[in-house]
Amino acid sequence: MRGAEAVVRALEQEGIRYISGFAGGGLAPLWGPLRASTVRPFAARNERLGVEIADGYARATGEVGVAMTGTGPGATNCLTGIAGCYADNVPVLLLMGQHPLRNLGQEWQQEVSASIFDGLCKWRGSFTRVQDIPQVMRRAFTALRSGSPGPVVLEMHQDVLTAEADESVLAYTPVGTPGKSGPADAEVQRAADMLVGASLPVLNAGGGAMSAGAADEVRELAELLSMPVATTIMGKGIFPENHPLSLGGGVYPRSRYASGAAIQINRKADVVLAVGNSFRQPNGTDGRPIPAGVSIIHINADPADINKTYQVDLPMLADAKLALRAIIDAVRQRIGPSGGGIKQEIVDEIRACHEKSEAEWMPRFTDSETPTNGYRVVHELQQLIDPDRTIALHDAGGSRGYVVPFWQTTRPRNFVAMGGMAAMGWSVGAAIGTKLGRPDHLVVHVLGDASFGMTGMDLETASRMGLPILTVVINNGGTGGGMMGMEDPNGTPPEMAVLGGNFSVVANGLGCFSERVEHPEDIRPAFQRAIRATEEGQSALVEVMIRPLPTPEIPDDWSL
Template sequence: MHRARAWAQLRALAELLEAPVTTSLEGKSAFPETHPLSLGSGGVAMPRAVFEHVRDADVVFGIGASFTATPFGIRFPTAGKTFVHNTLDPGDLNKNVPTEHALLGDTALALDLLIEAVRERLGGGPRGRAGGVAGRIQEQTKPWLDSWMPYLTSDETPLSPYRVIWDLLHLVDVERTIITHDAGSPRDELSPFWRPVAPHSYLGWGKSTQLGYGLGLAMGAKLARPDRLCVNVWGDAAIGMTGMDLETCARAGIPILSVLFNNFAMAMEDRIMATSRERFGTTDISGDYATTARAFGLHGERVTEPGRIVPALREAIAATEAGTPALVEFVTTREKKYSTFDYASYQG
């Protein structure tokens, strides 16, 4: 979808069909998530509306998507579903989902033709069911979001990473912000709650890319769009992989904002590495990254209290606007909680 730059056509077709829209993590920001027909994005973590619509749909239309099976994407149960698949690559067809209707070709051109055909079938315009669809999405989204508000607004210390994300979301101009997660926990904490409205304003990734990849993405985004606030959200394991390139940001004058969650551990691996952690401390990490950032020439601050989250972010953003890259290190809880759903066992 992003590669075809078919964002306007996607919105036009969704409004014509009055159909709910979800994106993959890589496709996030192709459809504005403030739109009443938006479910949000799918992946390892996702809003409840995404899960329930994917589970209950009898027709799924994949637009500019590969439908590749991956633990980092939406897992589509196929029983009782009809799949319509638009892709440029014939190797994607029937690879992981059974495709009954294949639309092979450029996504923008395919959507142009489809919009014309659907408009003719509908007699010129939609039939007025969008309000009911949007109402169902809201019925799913509100209780889900309400259940997360204790984490999104938590005053506890160590800090909740969700509180940092929530405060950042409500501090910045989302439309003029380009943000990316890192692998692991930052990805699964950020993606369900960040609601992009402009194409290419969320750089989603996953699969086999290494920890620390988000730093380079944010640097590249800033070089391409110097007028935007460019943010990478990462953890202490990720900065351990590529953190020396913060010096590159300072030396080369690339004023990005790095939001670092430091819980002194690769906590996502606590369960599966329990034995090696107990014997060898394999998931434990240490470091004072704000001090390191200042030594490299960045604006750097370590935050341990919830009342300091917004002021620290505001000062860091001001530093980037003045041309200085910034890192704000938030000391966060080791406890992990993700918005995940099990397709096999979930009973609604």
């Protein structure tokens, strides 16, 4: 058996179904084995997008995403995609083609070492001998599926892929999913005492709770102790946002896009259970100190996140699902079989906060000015979709502010978010990967015209691969933040802020149904036609012209 065949067979054994990327140097030995494989490869328009397709697939399904790239510039193109996976703890395997071992160090064309990914991946391996391929693949999938997730990069030297070894030497046994680490019993008992003894405990859930599959445990504990729940951007959807205990966004003490309900309730909390969030600044917290008298219990599988921003009262280095299950059992021992339950006064306060916030924002949601604003665009779309059968993605910059605080998500992984790196244009590839993994859902992503200009050509990939996604381009004619500051002598020069382009025309040329909307009353019917197009198997783009608008934050003194 040749080395390339051993690599492909290992992927098959681990249940991999797709590889996205671009054909480049060093990958040729894989083509024969892949053509005979159950693993389906397909080309993106750029290696970065190949990684981001795998990224979206992994975020939407909880499975490992796989991408491939050739040597040199192909590998350097992947840096942005891998950095985003690393920042957000996403399990993506990048297979990197490489020159033969004998040619390294001789300045061959497109010679770039895989070491460029050091510091941006959880583990990096290399095939230096054909007989080592099974061992390296085992280490890769163990890293991808154990502890806190993250990307892995494997460097595949061309001469190793073409080398032969006995089939028994290259036989592969899948590692599956390694066991998770549970919490110490003493920590569980102390956490239960703190929560049961609290006057108003709150629960914050992040991406670690999502990757651990802890949605049932989050809901059970919240309902058991009537704990209001707020999520990070990465954790959005782990708790249904139509639940009476949902605060939406706004983890403790305050994070970006905090809801009015979160601001109101956080002022009263005395114990905070933070599960699977990293307290990353500025999205996970704005860095303000924890008030005196408030205790923090922090559950995380990554020791690097424990005591990172705040020194917490009870750190628990453990899998979120296992830790929550143990805490639930300990709490039930303390309150008895008839104790606990949702308290009506807490539900009433949260509902009143949401109603007040909605009334305050409604003028923007229904704004009739031309051009309109991004909030109305997102609001109109949400009125048309089934939240249980729709997966939404945001992008960088203004689109994140238009979508994240106001899109109501009812099920885990029905909102695919990013935040640690926040690369412009990420949502194009991620939406394609999401549709690849969840084909029975409407997949919609919202991005600005500047972001679309970076990655929009990959709508051709969605069309070619039969992956109908709905792209919403909110076009303010440039970079919104830059345009709003152009009049300031120290602001962004117009030559850097103002951009152009009619992207509905571009999308039509890439095989998509497309419309450009100038007036707000035309937004909803355009969305209806676009959704119908996706249901008929065609990707669609709706470009809505908007005016630049800042993203206001609710003040700290907001209250009922």
